[in-house]
Amino acid sequence: MDITTSGSNPCTVKLAGRFDANECEFFGTKIDEVKEAGQLDLRVDLSSVDFIDSSALASLVSLSRWASTHKRLFELLDPSDPVRVILEITGLDRALTIQISPVASS
């Protein structure tokens, strides 16, 4: 999985490729680096994720709880179809904040 970041508070963390149990540790490390850099308002761009599993969902839910506790912004941005399906099945599409950008929605 490739991870790139852009912007500042909110910082957009863009993921590309498979986001699964094998990538959770890498994702967690990257997020820690971002937070250590003072970027505490986060948007996770899921538009290029082509596979997601329950471990990745757990990572996102965990991050969402941290943000809620610290009253920081946390949003999922433009989830791809495979991700959107999983979010809907698990009900996380209602529990997590999801933003659809105008470009993505069009």
Added chain:
Amino acid sequence: MTDSASSLVDETEAAVLRRQLGELTDAFVEANEQLLALYQLTEVSTASLDPTVAARRTVEGVHAIVGAEWSSFVRRTAENVVETAVAVGTEPERSDLVRSEDLLGGEAFVEHSEHSDRSVISTPVKADGNHFGSLVVYSDAGRRFTTAHLKLVNAVSNQLAMSLELAAAHDSEVRRTVMERDHDTASALAQAAMNRPIPDVPSLDLAAFNRPARAAGGDFYAVARCGAGLYLALGDVSGKGLPAALLMSSAISAAYSAFDRTPNGDAGAALTEIDRQLSSFLMETGKFITMAVAYVEPDSETLYLSNAGQSPVLLVGDDGVQAVPPDSPPIGVLEPQDHTTQAWHLGAGELLFIGSDGWADQLDRNGNPLSDQKVEALLRAKQDNTAMDLTATLIAAVDEFASGTPQVDDLTALVIRREPKEPDPVTWKLEIAAELAALREIGPWADAAMREALTRDTDQLSSNVELALQEICVNIIQHAYAKVPGDHVIQLECVLDEETYTFITTDDGHPYDESKRREVDVENPTVGGYGLFLAEAFCEELRYERVDEKNHWHLAFRRSAHVQQ
């Protein structure tokens, strides 16, 4: 004429008139009684079916009509003894009687004996060649019967003959009805002997059918499990009715006994045993039995047959219909004999039909038989049907052909069909290290397995399979192998059949503990617990089992109809 003389004449005339009036009255009364007797006689033939009662009423009637001294019905018994079956009135002196033998000569006569001064009339009671006896009437002493009396008594004799004939016919009918009932009972008992449950043997599809004709025929069958295979026998006892039904029961018992005594599946030996049990009795009674015995096993395409004059015995396959000829005469025709076994091929999808001749012999309204050719054509056309459906089709075809014509003979059939082989399931296997990094191997492997099966399944199904499998494997890595030192592997297997893909994972980690499973509440998301939830969401069935210290997860995915081959 003086007054006194005139008075005497008047008195004399009056006496004559009174006498004449008395005589007329007596005559009238007698005539009335005779009329009444005649009237009663006319009722005798229909009022009683008991020959003794009929004879008594007739004798009483004729006695009254002719004003006899003694009237009787004389007959010859089965032991050829002349007896007076019924008598009315006062028997004359023995010396006045006509010899009994003369009374039963078969001719009517009237005689007057000067010795006793009385007449006797004897008339034969006979109808349609049956001589039941004679009606014998003696007059009072001093009275003479005339030919007019003879004619009258003769007419009454004919009336009695009709009554006795009717009673005999009724008796015969009663006997016939009782016999028919006995036949039906015997047939029902034989049917009951046949109605054993049909054994269920894998890959062998069997149907048995018997519908007896009205006159209790002798068709029978027997089916029994023997080792891994099945013994089948179908036969036909010559003749109909009670003897055939009784022999049929014996033949069924003999067949089952023979199956038990020849457990090696040797059809010829079984038929030899049946022959040994039945032939002496058959030869004594002049009966015989046609019979075929077959033995078939589920895992062998060889069919063993022994045929003692049974027809039709047909093998139906893709190459057409082949008749299995008899290899010995029917049982009971010769002394007990050793029957041989023929080996035939009965491949997958092929069937054996053993039937009775009732199928081909069934007549239509014009008296034309269905014929062997039409039976064979029906079997060939319905070869792919199940044995039960094929039999039902055959029955319907025969009934339609008969179109109300009574069933000519018993309809009996055994149909055994070797079920077509299911294609062997296609299996793919993969073994991965129990590490998260190895999860990447699952998707391409599952996708390749499904594509190799040329099923053109959609990418969506492929990704569903990958996700569900990955969730299970993550669980295995993180829970089953948690804190278990050493390197471990997960084995994956994909089995493809007509309707489903089944993926099976195998590991030797800790057993799965359902009680520790966290339920997903979509309204209150948690950090974990989504793994099994997603696996269940994406597969048709998710099942866990622990066998031989190993965990097995079965994930079944239904192949959508449009992608099935």
